[in-house]
Amino acid sequence: METLVVGAGMAGLATAAELGRRGRGSVAVLEAGPDRGRTHIHSEYSPSEALQLWLRPKTDPDFCRPYQTADGAYRDLAGLRRRVGGRSLYWGGVLLPIERWALSEHWPEAVVTELTKTWDGGPSLYQRVVDDVVGWGAEPPGAPGLTVGALEFDRTPHATRTEAAGGWSAFSPLAWWDDDGDPRVRRVPILAGHDVLGVRVEHGRATGVVVRTEDSELLELRANRVVLAAGTVMNSRLAIQALTASDAATPRDLPGLVDKISQGFTVSLPDAERLPDAIRAAAHEGHVYHRTGTASTRSNQFVRFTEGANGTVNLDSWTMGEQRRGPHSQVRCDGPGEWPWRTTVHAPLEAADEAVLATQQHLLGELWAEITRLLGVPAVPLRFSPRHGSPDLADRLTAVRRPTPLTYSFPLGSEQHEAGTLAFGEVLDEDHQFTAVRGLYACGPSVMPRTGAANPSMTTLALSKRLGAILAG
Structure with a gap:
C-alpha cells in the first residue's frame, strides 16, 4: 500500500479524496467505527432527536471518549463520533476562514499564501472549498447582513442545503463517494471496523500500522506513508507512540x-412588533449572522432570531473565541506498554484567555443593550457565572426561552474544535510531515499553530486538500 489514512472523518476523507482525484498510488482509509451510511443527522432525525444526539451524546451509539481528563474540561459533550464520516455528519456547516490576524502569527508564510491567495496555479484553497460546497448545493456566500441597533452583522456562510427527503444536511467529503460523485474518488476504499492501535516505525520512518479489527483480530498493514487524521487527541496519542518508537527519550x-472559548445567552422577546421589520423577517427565516472578531477580541459573535410562541421572537447569541496555545494544556500518554497507551487530557485556561472571557461578555452585553433599547425596556445587565463551563449546559440550551436572559458557557472540549498539538513548524514541517518520523503525516485541526476565532472546518477541508496534493506529487 502506498498511503494509509487513519480516520474517516472530515480531514481523512478530504485528504484521501484529493489523492483519489489525482490518481497517484494505492490509498485506503481506516476507520475504527462502523459504516452507518452517509446521511447527516439533521436529515436522518427530527430536530429534537438530532439535538438530543448532540447535547446528550451518550445516547449516540457512535459516541466515544477514548481518553481521560485531569480536570473539569473535556467531559460531557467532548468526545469522538466513531463512525465512517465522523463529525462531518454532525456539524452545523459554519464556513468561516481563520482570520488574517491569526494567520499572521506562527503559520508558515507559504501555507498562508495558499490558503488565502493562490494554490496549485489557481484560486486559493479557501476559494476551492467554497467552490466545492456551492457545487454540492450550498448557498453561495454574500447574502445580505443584518443591522441590530448600532451593530452590523454579516450573514454567516454555511455549507448546508435542504434535502428533498426532509431536514437539512451539512457538506461531508463522503459526498464524493456517492454514486454520482467522482469515480476516481469512489475507487478509494474506506475500511470500517479497523481500529489503528499504533504506527510501526523502523529506522526513524513509518512503515505501516497495527490494526484491531471488529472481530478482535490483530493485523499489521504495511504502507510507505501513514496519515494521521483521527482527531486531535487521537492523533496526539498515535504521534506520541510513534515518536517514542523512533526515540525512546521522547517526552x-x-x-x-486548544478548543474554542464559547459563551452565550438565550431570551424570548415579547412585544416583537416593536422590533424593526428586518429583525422580524430574520426571525421568520432563521438564518445565522455574525460579527467577525479582531486581534483584540479574538472572538466572533453570532446571533440568530427565530419565531417563538404567541408572537414572540427568540434570540440566541453566542461567542466563539480563540484559546491560545500554552505549555499546560496538553495530551499525555502513559507508556511504554501495549498499544493503545492510556491517554489523558489536561486543559486549563491560560492567563491570556481571561481577557477573552471578559471581552465576550462585553460583546453579548452590548447586543442585549441594543435589543432592550429597541424594545424600550430597561437594560438589565447579563449575569454570568464566575466559573467557566456551565455544568448544566444541556439543560440551559434546551430550556424554554423566557423574557429574562439565560446565560451559559461551554466547558473546554465541548465545542469539539480541539486543535494545536501537532503544529506546523514545531512537530510538522510545511508539508505536514513529522520532522522526527519520515513518512508520517498529519492533517486536521491538530496541525494548526494558531486557530483564531473561526470554526475549524473550512480550514480543515482546505489543508486536507493541500496534503492530498502534496502526497500525490
Missing part, C-alpha cells in the same frame, strides 16, 4: 491543546 506528552 510522553504534546503541549498546545
